Amino acid sequence: MSHLSFSLQVLFSGLAVGAIYALVSLGFVLIIRATNVVNFSQGDFAMLGAYALVTFFTMLRLPYGLGIVLSLAVMAVVGVLFNYGVYYPLRERTYLPVIISTLGAGIFMENVVLALFGPQPQPLAKVFSSPGIELGGVFLDSQYLVILAVTAIAVAFQWFFFEHTLLGKKLQATSQDKEMARLVGIPVAWMIALTFIYSATLGGLAGILIGPILFVSHGMGGTIALKAFSSTVIGGFGDVKGAIVGGLLLGVVEAFAGAYVSVPYKDAFGFLLLFLFLLVRPQGIFGERVAEKA
Amino acid sequence: MNVKWTGILAAAFAVASASRASGADTIKIGVTAELTGPNAEAGAYEVNGANLALDEINKAGGVLGKKLELRIEDTQSSNNGAVNALSRLGSEGNLVAIVGSVRSTQVQAMSPTLQKLGIPMMIGGTDYGLTHAGNPWLFRCRPNDGYSAKVIAEFGVKTLGKKKWAIVHSTDAFGNGGKDRLADALKALGVTPVLVQGFTSNTQDFTPVVLAIKQAGADVMASYIANSPDVGVLSKQLRQLGVTAPWVGSPSIASSTALKLGEEALHGTYAIADFSPGSSAEAQAYAQKYRDRYKVEADFYSSWAYDAVHLVAKAIEAKKSTKPADLKAAFHSVKGHKGAEGAYQFDANGDGLHGYNIVKNEKGNIVFVKTISFVPAQ
Numbered sequence: 001m002s003h004l005s006f007s008l009q010v011l012f013s014g015l016a017v018g019a020i021y022a023l024v025s026l027g028f029v030l031i032i033r034a035t036n037v038v039n040f041s042q043g044d045f046a047m048l049g050a051y052a053l054v055t056f057f058t059m060l061r062l063p064y065g066l067g068i069v070l071s072l073a074v075m076a077v078v079g080v081l082f083n084y085g086v087y088y089p090l091r092e093r094t095y096l097p098v099i100i101s102t103l104g105a106g107i108f109m110e111n112v113v114l115a116l117f118g119p120q121p122q123p124l125a126k127v128f129s130s131p132g133i134e135l136g137g138v139f140l141d142s143q144y145l146v147i148l149a150v151t152a153i154a155v156a157f158q159w160f161f162f163e164h165t166l167l168g169k170k171l172q173a174t175s176q177d178k179e180m181a182r183l184v185g186i187p188v189a190w191m192i193a194l195t196f197i198y199s200a201t202l203g204g205l206a207g208i209l210i211g212p213i214l215f216v217s218h219g220m221g222g223t224i225a226l227k228a229f230s231s232t233v234i235g236g237f238g239d240v241k242g243a244i245v246g247g248l249l250l251g252v253v254e255a256f257a258g259a260y261v262s263v264p265y266k267d268a269f270g271f272l273l274l275f276l277f278l279l280v281r282p283q284g285i286f287g288e289r290v291a292e293k294a
Numbered sequence: 295m296n297v298k299w300t301g302i303l304a305a306a307f308a309v310a311s312a313s314r315a316s317g318a319d320t321i322k323i324g325v326t327a328e329l330t331g332p333n334a335e336a337g338a339y340e341v342n343g344a345n346l347a348l349d350e351i352n353k354a355g356g357v358l359g360k361k362l363e364l365r366i367e368d369t370q371s372s373n374n375g376a377v378n379a380l381s382r383l384g385s386e387g388n389l390v391a392i393v394g395s396v397r398s399t400q401v402q403a404m405s406p407t408l409q410k411l412g413i414p415m416m417i418g419g420t421d422y423g424l425t426h427a428g429n430p431w432l433f434r435c436r437p438n439d440g441y442s443a444k445v446i447a448e449f450g451v452k453t454l455g456k457k458k459w460a461i462v463h464s465t466d467a468f469g470n471g472g473k474d475r476l477a478d479a480l481k482a483l484g485v486t487p488v489l490v491q492g493f494t495s496n497t498q499d500f501t502p503v504v505l506a507i508k509q510a511g512a513d514v515m516a517s518y519i520a521n522s523p524d525v526g527v528l529s530k531q532l533r534q535l536g537v538t539a540p541w542v543g544s545p546s547i548a549s550s551t552a553l554k555l556g557e558e559a560l561h562g563t564y565a566i567a568d569f570s571p572g573s574s575a576e577a578q579a580y581a582q583k584y585r586d587r588y589k590v591e592a593d594f595y596s597s598w599a600y601d602a603v604h605l606v607a608k609a610i611e612a613k614k615s616t617k618p619a620d621l622k623a624a625f626h627s628v629k630g631h632k633g634a635e636g637a638y639q640f641d642a643n644g645d646g647l648h649g650y651n652i653v654k655n656e657k658g659n660i661v662f663v664k665t666i667s668f669v670p671a672q
Contacts, residue, residue, distance in 0.1 A: 006505060006509070009501060009505060009535075010501060010502065010505070013499050013501035014499075016499075017498055017499050111330070114330065114334060118335075118338070119334030119335035119337070119338050120335040120551055120554070121335070121522075121523050121526075121551060121555060123526075123554060123555050123557070131534055132534060139534055139535050139536070141534060210498075213498075213499075213527065213530075214498055214523075214527060215523055215526055215527070215555050217332070217523065218334070219331065219332040219334075223496055223498065224498075254499075255499065255501065255502065258499075258501075258502035258503075259501070259502040259505060259506075263491060263492060263493045263494075263497075263502050263503055263506075264465045264492045264493055264494050266493075266494070266497070266502070267494060
């Protein structure tokens, strides 16, 4: 195996894992922008999405495509319930009760799944039955290719939606200034509910995509969410571009650190990157420096 | 406090005191199990195995005329969770023995607390060091990694005839301990591994590990991996990136979870197995009973706990006593108790089993190949 194809192999897997971090991280960012709180059960949305597909595809034997559509619909419903059960009752409080509420919701979701599906991890079929293709000595896993393609489409869709549709602009206005948005007649509560629906669906999509690689278990959300949160901080807290770049960067840094330095300390390098950013550029890659108020 | 709440509280107290009263004339065995967290599947199997033995003993009249009872505490799949679980059990004050953890790292964490409590703990963790660190209360119901490493090395070098070894291991107490023992066992056979590669449990992507194996040009791979899901992820990526060298692994690569997750990527691999239904009549009977009751295949996560409860009952009967010191002495005088895992004979360190089976994954079925046993050191 040549040195180039070795590096490309590492780069490819790093980008694919990074794309998952990016998808979950996008969910974090949207909620941070809309509500100013971090949703600590974002990783559990991924877990729920994957279990929804296990239910529809593996257990009920529905077609794969239909299973995915139904799973995303389930996640949209989860988003509604999450908004009205976890966020809405506490919306007038400071950020802390809301954060604790999301933490509690995450523990609740994990244990409900544990009770319903049992502790044994479940395998999940890939989107394509082909394992992948070999290109110039580099093996491209079909599921990793799907992950990269779907992430690119999701990002493009999101950009178009926020910049070129009225609903997207209303959402942006809500996240920038709720009072002002309310004054110009935007239904703020409904906009926030929509944000939860969207980020739950996005989280579920990440779970559906990574399920065939990591298998589906009730604890799968934890590690992903931790890395995605790091991506959010690295990219710029609450910045959409930052979530994507931060996720990909973290995935690639981890993969190369694993291949060239040390596999056991792979995760440590990811967090070292986070630490360096907090030290040198705490606002992240795309974040704006927050000036101290006089 | 209004009337309704008072009523509920009173009812709660009544239930609590009733359950205590009913437990007064039973002999209690504590169980620390991973009921929640990433390894929750192993914890459920441990409890299954223990319950199967418990019901057999109680159906046959119990021990010393009393019923046995299990007091189960959750370790949350973590070391501090395990220590907390043991402390909670210890504070009950009336347990005769404890069925501990299958995870070496948790046993290691619980060991000091156990020594203070001074009651026997049956363990399933196979890290060699656990029973060699001066804690007289640990009794291992599975063969330790000192044996497993010798068996892997002997099988790979002598039976398969391979000399270029890659060792892949998780970086916890189990994986690190196993890796060291295997390197020693290979050295004794004149082989130095071409690659020793560790990884942290619950790794998302094994590409760097697989590429390292490819680059090292290994013709055989040995693994000490604690968690079955890691085996599943690794096996698929190994095959995808074109590694086809024979694989001889620690028991996790033949666990039912690994078989379900790894599917055909694990076909043709060899594992050492302390529990193998084909190895003895007792093992076969256990596998049958377990399948009938729980509708899943039995594996080592449950069989050691089954043996542990039977051994405790046997020790109590032998000494007609439930005192910790008597039980400890009784375990050391066990000679050839035939359990699901094998024939027990505890040596001075507290190791009960001294051999391993080699099994092969034939298209998803685990087939018994042979048993390699050693004479226990006295």
